[in-house]
Amino acid sequence: MAETTVSAVCIGSLSVNVVEEHSKVETDLSDEKAEGLVKFIAGKAWPAGLVLAEYFIWRLRNLPLNCGPKKTFKMLELGAGTGVTSLFVGKTLQTMQTTQQAEIYVSDLDVAVPLIVKNIDANFTRSESTQQLQMHGIELDWTKYEDTRSLLGRMHALALSDMDSDEPVFDLIYASDVVYFPHLFDPLIQTLVILCTHPETIKNSTSKRRRKQPELLLTCRMRELSKEHPFYAKLGKYFHLVPLDNCEWDNGVFWEKYRGEYVMFRCVLREVALESEESDDFETILQGMMDVDLFS
Numbered sequence: 250m251a252e253t254t255v256s257a258v259c260i261g262s263l264s265v266n267v268v269e270e271h272s273k274v275e276t277d278l279s280d281e282k283a284e285g286l287v288k289f290i291a292g293k294a295w296p297a298g299l300v301l302a303e304y305f306i307w308r309l310r311n312l313p314l315n316c317g318p319k320k321t322f323k324m325l326e327l328g329a330g331t332g333v334t335s336l337f338v339g340k341t342l343q344t345m346q347t348t349q350q351a352e353i354y355v356s357d358l359d360v361a362v363p364l365i366v367k368n369i370d371a372n373f374t375r376s377e378s379t380q381q382l383q384m385h386g387i388e389l390d391w392t393k394y395e396d397t398r399s400l401l402g403r404m405h406a407l408a409l410s411d412m413d414s415d416e417p418v419f420d421l422i423y424a425s426d427v428v429y430f431p432h433l434f435d436p437l438i439q440t441l442v443i444l445c446t447h448p449e450t451i452k453n454s455t456s457k458r459r460r461k462q463p464e465l466l467l468t469c470r471m472r473e474l475s476k477e478h479p480f481y482a483k484l485g486k487y488f489h490l491v492p493l494d495n496c497e498w499d500n501g502v503f504w505e506k507y508r509g510e511y512v513m514f515r516c517v518l519r520e521v522a523l524e525s526e527e528s529d530d531f532e533t534i535l536q537g538m539m540d541v542d543l544f545s
């Protein structure tokens with residue numbers, strides 16, 4: 250049985266209740282798909298989630314949400330675990346008392362969704378979540394949707410958006426600390442590509458019309474670069490990886506506080522994937538962040 254704890258986590262003046270489930274990992278740790286290990290990983294809030302939350306608190310208070318002509322700004326968190334980042338996103342929007350309608354889809358494997366729902370319920374009352382802000386715990390397993398249309402179709406149905414619209418389903422997609430097991434690298438990259446590709450482009454692959462893309466932000470704690478690097482190198486085949494601007498986040502808080510320990514960057518879908526299997530965008534980001542050559 251997993252032990253459940255609830256703790257108040259504060260960032261500045263904002264506080265959220267984080268429900269965690271501490272599973273005992275009795276299984277062989279080398280079995281990356283063992284249920285005990287999967288639940289252990291999803292059951293706790295990881296530090297990169299808090300770094301991303303800190304960034305969003307600054308950003309939501311300082312930059313307007315841009316959802317074009319649509320009424321509702323829609324966000325999707327991938328591999329959310331407890332959903333701690335989204336809890337802070339929701340709390341920030343609530344304390345700002347903005348009139349902008351927002352929906353946050355907090356996703357993970359199906360086994361992790363009940364904990365996400367517990368976390369949403371521990372922080373937002375049902376009446377609150379029917380007004381300006383709606384929070385949803387949903388299953389989105391990166392290994393499950395090989396077929397592009399089925400994933401996009403499900404996302405459109407969930408978010409009640411129109412498949413034929415020029416607008417992307419989500420305005421903002423984010424994830425923290427989702428790069429750790431090599432067997433997940435390809436499915437995660439494929440999911441990110443699908444989520445950033447407009448269905449029109451799939452129907453008509455010769456269409457040159459550029460559609461609006463969702464903004465995609467990833468944050469990770471750098472643990473073992475030699476193991477994580479293949480993911481980023483391959484991600485760069487499909488996306489330009491763009492580091493946070495120096496002046497973003499209070500004139501460089503990220504670079505001062507977290508430089509060398511975390512990476513945070515935007516992924517902008519390339520119009521055409523690179524022919525080579527890798528790009529060196531990530532190395533360029535790292536070399537800009539650190540004064541050492543990590544790969545020599």
Ligand SMILES: C[S@@+](CC[C@H](N)C(=O)[O-])C[C@H]1O[C@@H](n2cnc3c(N)ncnc32)[C@H](O)[C@@H]1O
Pocket residue numbers: 287290291292293294295296297298299327328329330331332333356357358361389390391392424425426427433
């Ligand atoms: C290290 S945790 C990070 C959790 C959270 N983002 C945080 O920072 O606290 C990685 C998360 O990825 C999720 N994950 C692993 N495989 C997945 C898959 N195939 N589809 C969706 N999520 C997955 C795990 O369940 C876990 O919640």
